Amino acid sequence: MTDRVDALVVGGGSTGCGIARDLAMRGLSVALVEQGNLTHGTTGRMHGLLHSGGRYAVSDQASARECIEENRVLREIASHCVEMTGGLFVQLEDDPDEYFEEKLAGCRECDIPAEVLTAEEAREREPYLTGDVKRAIAVPDGAVDPFRLCVANAADAAEHGARIETHAKVTDVLVEDGEVAGVEVEHESGPGKRNHSLPGTTEEIRADHVINATGAWAGRVGKMAGVDVEVRPSKGVMVIMNVRQVDTVVNRCRKKGDADIIVPHETTAILGTTDVEVEDPEDYPEERWEVDMMIETLSELVPILDDARTIRSFWGVRPLYEPPGTGTTDPTDITRDFFLLDHEDRDSLPGMTSIVGGKFTTYRMMAEKISDHVCAKLGVSAECRTAEEPLPGSEDFSVLRDYMDEFGLRSPIGRRSVQRLGSRADDVLETTDPNPTVCDCEAVTRAEIQDAIDGSGSDLNAVRIRTRASMGNCQGGFCCHRMANELHPRYDEPTVSEAWDELVQERWKGERHALWGEGLSQAALNYQLHATTMSLDRTPEIADFGAFDSGVETATDGGERTTGSRSSSGPRSDGGRTERGRDGD
Ligand SMILES: Cc1cc2nc3c(=O)[nH]c(=O)nc-3n(C[C@H](O)[C@H](O)[C@H](O)COP(=O)(O)OP(=O)(O)OC[C@H]3O[C@@H](n4cnc5c(N)ncnc54)[C@H](O)[C@@H]3O)c2cc1C
Numbered sequence: 001m002t003d004r005v006d007a008l009v010v011g012g013g014s015t016g017c018g019i020a021r022d023l024a025m026r027g028l029s030v031a032l033v034e035q036g037n038l039t040h041g042t043t044g045r046m047h048g049l050l051h052s053g054g055r056y057a058v059s060d061q062a063s064a065r066e067c068i069e070e071n072r073v074l075r076e077i078a079s080h081c082v083e084m085t086g087g088l089f090v091q092l093e094d095d096p097d098e099y100f101e102e103k104l105a106g107c108r109e110c111d112i113p114a115e116v117l118t119a120e121e122a123r124e125r126e127p128y129l130t131g132d133v134k135r136a137i138a139v140p141d142g143a144v145d146p147f148r149l150c151v152a153n154a155a156d157a158a159e160h161g162a163r164i165e166t167h168a169k170v171t172d173v174l175v176e177d178g179e180v181a182g183v184e185v186e187h188e189s190g191p192g193k194r195n196h197s198l199p200g201t202t203e204e205i206r207a208d209h210v211i212n213a214t215g216a217w218a219g220r221v222g223k224m225a226g227v228d229v230e231v232r233p234s235k236g237v238m239v240i241m242n243v244r245q246v247d248t249v250v251n252r253c254r255k256k257g258d259a260d261i262i263v264p265h266e267t268t269a270i271l272g273t274t275d276v277e278v279e280d281p282e283d284y285p286e287e288r289w290e291v292d293m294m295i296e297t298l299s300e301l302v303p304i305l306d307d308a309r310t311i312r313s314f315w316g317v318r319p320l321y322e323p324p325g326t327g328t329t330d331p332t333d334i335t336r337d338f339f340l341l342d343h344e345d346r347d348s349l350p351g352m353t354s355i356v357g358g359k360f361t362t363y364r365m366m367a368e369k370i371s372d373h374v375c376a377k378l379g380v381s382a383e384c385r386t387a388e389e390p391l392p393g394s395e396d397f398s399v400l401r402d403y404m405d406e407f408g409l410r411s412p413i414g415r416r417s418v419q420r421l422g423s424r425a426d427d428v429l430e431t432t433d434p435n436p437t438v439c440d441c442e443a444v445t446r447a448e449i450q451d452a453i454d455g456s457g458s459d460l461n462a463v464r465i466r467t468r469a470s471m472g473n474c475q476g477g478f479c480c481h482r483m484a485n486e487l488h489p490r491y492d493e494p495t496v497s498e499a500w501d502e503l504v505q506e507r508w509k510g511e512r513h514a515l516w517g518e519g520l521s522q523a524a525l526n527y528q529l530h531a532t533t534m535s536l537d538r539t540p541e542i543a544d545f546g547a548f549d550s551g552v553e554t555a556t557d558g559g560e561r562t563t564g565s566r567s568s569s570g571p572r573s574d575g576g577r578t579e580r581g582r583d584g585d
Contacts, residue, residue, distance in 0.1 A: 005029045005163070007374055008183060008207035010170050010221055012036075013043035014146060014360050016213035017153035018367030018386070024160035025389065026375060026382035031205055032154070032162060033185050035169035037462045039150045041281075042215050043360060044465065045316030047238055047272045048265045049249055050074060050082055050142035051361040054089060054114065056336070057106030058099070059256075063336050064110040066362050071140060073364060073387045074149075080393045080422030081149040085264055087141025087249035088122060090301060091134045095254045103253055104137055114139050126246050128302050141249040143265050146360060147465035148420065152391040155455070159392070166462065167194045171202075173210065173225035173352070180225055180343070180351030182206035193457030195491070196498040209374050212354035215319035216281035222354060227347040229354050233281045234318040236273035237290040239514070242309040242473050245269050245302055252301055259297035267442070267472060268311070271298050281317045290315075291513050309519055311473055312510035321356035338366045340373060353377075393422035416443040420468065427451075438486065439479040441472020449486045458491045460484065460503040476507040477526035481534055504536060 007023050009016045012034025020032040034040060049055075053067035075082055091100045107114035115138045122136035123129050154164045167188035174181045182205050189198035212221045212229070222229035244264045252260040258274045271294040278284035291313045299306040321339050338358030344350040353373060358366045368384045375382065390396075418425045428451045429435070435445045444467045456462030460483050463469065469483055470476035476483075484500035491499075515523055530536040 003031065003163070003203065004182075004206045005031045006207065006378060006380075007031075007209050007211060008033070008205055009211045009213055010183065011041070011213035011215060011217070012038040012150070012154065012164070012166060013041045013213065013215055014039075014150055014153070014363035015043075015215065015355060015358065015366055016211075017150045017157065018363045019211055019213055019355075019370055020157040020162050020164065021153045021160070022364075022367045022371040022384055022386050023374065024157045024162040025385050026371065026380060028375075028378070028380060030157065030162040031165065031207070032157065033165045033168040033170055033183070033205070035167070037166050037456075037459065037465060038154055038164075039147050039465055041217065042316045042319060043146050043150055045238075045314055046146055046360050047236075047261065047263050048143050048146065048270055049087075049261065049263050049361075050144040051359065052087060052139040052141045053110055053112045054087060054103070054107055054137070054139035054141065055251065057110050057112060058102050060336060061106065061110050063359070063362075064106065064112065066365060067359070068110060068112045068140075070362050070365050071142065074144065074361070075142070077364075077387065077390045078144075078149055078152065078394050079390075080419065081145045081152065081391070083143045083264075085141065085143050085248050086125075087139045087251060088117070088126065089137040089139065089251045089253035090122060090129060091136065091253040092130065092132045092300065093134050095134070095252070099255060100135070100137070100253055107137065107139060112139055126248055126250060126302075128245055128304050129250070130301060130303055132300075137253065141251075143249065143263055144360070145266075147468075148393075149391070151455075151466055152393055155392050165191060166456075167459070168203075170221060170224070173221065174204065174206070175225055175349070178349070180210050180349060183210060193455075194459040194462065196458050196495045196502075197492075208351070208378055210352045211370060211374065212352060213370075215356070216317045218319060218321075218354050218356050225343070225349060225352055227343050227349055227352075229341060229356060230321065230324060231356055232320045232322065233278050234320050235276050235278045235284050235315050236318065237286070237294060237313060237315050238270050238272040239291050239294045239310055240265075240312040240314075240510075241269045241271065241305065242311045243268070245304055245308060250301055257297075259294045262298055262302060262305075266468065269305075271295065271305070275318070278317060281319075284315070284317070286313075286315050286513065288513055309517070310514040311475060311519065313513045314510050319356055319358075338362070338369075340370055342373065393424045395423045413437055413443040413445065417445060417448055420448070438482045439467070439469035439472065441474050441479075442468040442470075444469040446486060449483060453486060453490065458487055458495050458499045460487070460499045461506050464503065464506075470503065470507060474522070474526070475511055476503065477522065477529065480504050480507065481530075501536070504530065 006028040007030050009020050009032040020030050024030045051067040052071055053064035056064040117136045119133045122133050158164050168185045170183045171186050172184040185203050187201045189195050190201050212218055214221050216233040218229045219231045246262050246264050250262045263270045339356050341354040343352045355370045421428050429447050431447050435447045437445050438449050448467045452463040452466035470479050480503050484496050487496045
């Protein structure tokens, strides 16, 4: 099968989906191919902070200005993906005054609204902050749902005629007569929605211009075209707590170190992060000490974190880039700016552009810049409209308020569904069929699950990212099988079974670092339930026990220590981490 488009976007993260939407809205024929689900890469593995820019106000003012600009745009065009929690930069008694003053001045220089709060005022906003608070700066940080936002961009691109292919991996870039002519794609189960059990196919998609938006993988796709794209992947860990201990984004107000942000996210709080350069964006160590360090260090800010339960941990890899010859050795010193690499100018290879670096918060701006560039190449004069046109679900924020009134806030289930769906709520929820709750923790009903299956086929991980089902406290223990049941009778038993196994495995992946105390009992219960009542132990590879970290860490005295429980762990080796000088994510 062959196809031909004006623009082909490789990568279904925030950047790729934003580009596909922008170009499709300008009238170009567009295809986007993503090797996994949308958000499979870094976008599905980030902290969820909608930056106000405060974080960069001292170290990188250009980025800070971009962040506040886009923060304002996303609140307008993606209201159902953003929770305006506000943020605090908290100074503890021992944190330097000079940095606090620099941060405040930096925010003001970058047009970031910033208000100084006394210790009492800060603790009034966030009662669980330590008594050790000296003062704080309040800024308009927010929490953003990367899954919802990415899917909304892809859905809007599709509504404007784009072809969106997930589970479609680019295996080669076609270079003909010294020019990029398209790509070769391997479909995991044929083109279109993913359907387990279908054999894969290979396809050539020809395009006037190929856009490499593969983030930390950009070097690999570059290589397929014979060009060097020197991405420096840098990993960071995040830990999800079982309740939302804070309602505002809490940042430590000192020069960036590991573990200095807590982001409230839906029913949870996410702690993060670290910054360690890795060789391979898909294969790097995920270690227990990293998880422990998040909790220990951030408990200095919010002490009850130390008593809370961890439900999951995950790692993401930053697609950092610096122009050749800069020679930075510490990844935390590499700029968070984005770069557009025109391979015609740079490598005498027309027909392809790469976009690397940047942040989730500025994805729309990155997409606008590269779309301007591609349009100029293709002689298209249409203007960008993505800063004004709301994303599907965000068209009319008052819809959300009306639904809140309609449900009288009596029904937390209705409220959660409406928050997720925004202005699409009527379309999805108006059903005459029974609409039971399928996922209790996240309050997701059958109607939402069925809507997601309409969009994504038999892939339950794609259903998960569209709805949040299985992402709550039980991590799918009580709902994975119910979600699988929703695939029947559209899909046959082997397809359902494969989709279910894949979901269970994905849930397990993030839990395996968080097993001690009550979390361990719960995981054991989940395993027993699934093994004894649903025979999920028939395929041992579902829970990949071999992927546990070794449980052994190097002690500072050079000996080995076995990590039995979080509270028993003592001082750690630095694990190769370095002191940092700039503000990271
Ligand atoms: C630990 C951490 C925390 C972060 N926190 C924040 C934050 O709080 N706020 C913020 O604004 N930013 C944050 N960031 C940065 C932000 O997450 C990234 O900059 C952003 O998500 C990058 O998006 P992307 O689309 O460029 O890359 P990705 O999301 O990685 O998308 C690239 C896609 O390309 C696909 N791909 C790769 N190779 C192929 C192929 N051969 N064929 C088809 N598809 C392919 C991948 O599967 C992937 O889905 C954080 C980053 C990290 C690592």
